[in-house]
Amino acid sequence: MKNQVFKSFVELTGHPFSSMLLRKFTTSVVSKPLIKPFASFYHIQTDEAEYQMTEYNSLNDYFTRSLKTNSRPIDPDPTILISPVDGVLSCAGVVNDTQEFLVKDKTYSLSALLGDSSKAVPYQNGYYYVFYLSPRHYHHFHYPISGELISRYALGTTSYPVNDLGIRLKKDLFSTNYRLISEIQSAFGKVAVVKVGALNVNSIQLADSSKDCIKGDDFGHFAFGSTVILFIENKHTLTPLHQAFTEVKVGDRIGVWQS
Structure with missing residues (x-):
């Protein structure tokens, strides 16, 4: 019960x-x-x-609780990409030329997820990470890299449960869910942080409207279960440091750029 x-x-x-x-x-x-x-x-x-x-x-x-100060150490090395959330790195890899990527054994269109084919261009042949947050996880999201916010927009109107049944019943789950996209211009190119709402309430709350992105800083939270996807522009060589199905926390090293 x-x-x-x-x-x-x-x-x-x-x-x-x-x-x-x-x-x-x-x-x-x-x-x-x-x-x-x-x-x-x-x-x-x-x-x-x-x-x-x-x-x-x-x-x-x-x-939606916050954590005690210094609960999540942040690596200050500017060449290090960190996890933006506590969660499970459910899949990761290179975005292929047809702009599709794998989420829970299904492929999804990058351009549909970002809402426009021109938005998808910088991330073609780049890298992506998909993080799933379960109810037990801390539900705030943090900046994975320092830089300047150059774009923030919302897409979608309806959300569905982010679970296996929901994905089986709704093939284009991630392309129709409410989502909030933040694009950061970093020293290594663009990084898109896609926050996907898991429920119809669409409770994605931003901490502020600042354009200054400081690696590790908290910039919002989910009120219910959720998914976060990172897209990394194919501008500099990024070496991933974690395999799929790895449990990660905010601040964990997930990639390193060639300086």
């Missing part, structure tokens, strides 16, 4: 009414008693949270 209840918080269908009810419940004080069993069920590392569990007023407050 507990399994079904908690799954409903992170794996709803895209129905707007049920999503609205979920938002109301999880953001209200009524959900506060569920924080402790939720943390226990998903084996969340409670000692990393910024505050004591009793100080959060709703399940959503706890789910």
Whole structure:
């Protein structure tokens, strides 16, 4: 029974009414008693949270928690690309010439994901990483590299659950979900950070509107389960440092550029 209840918080269908009810419940004080069993069920590392569990007023407050200062060390080396999230590196590789990439054993169009074929051009033959965040993960996203924000835009209107069933039933899942794309101009070329909403509530919150991107800085969070995809421009040689199905945390070294 507990399994079904908690799954409903992170794996709803895209129905707007049920999503609205979920938002109301999880953001209200009524959900506060569920924080402790939720943390226990998903084996969340409670000692990393910024505050004591009793100080959060709703399940959503706890789910979107910040971490204690210095919980995620950041490598200052400018040639190092770091993981922008805590999660599972579900797949990674080179974007092929037909602008398709692999996500959970299915291929998706790069141009459809970014919304325009011209947006996809810089990332052709570049590198990509796909990170899946489960309910147990810290749900903030951070800058993977320093640089200047040159583009930020949203696409899609409907979100579906990011799980195996959702992907089987919705072939173009990632090309129709609500997503927020941030493009960073770095010393090694463009880096696109694609945040994909997992539920109809589309709860992707940005920390601010700054154009200064500092590697490791927090620049937003998800309110529910989610996926983050990085696209790296094919301008300088990038050597990946992790294989697929690797558990990573914010700040972990995932690639190195040739200086």
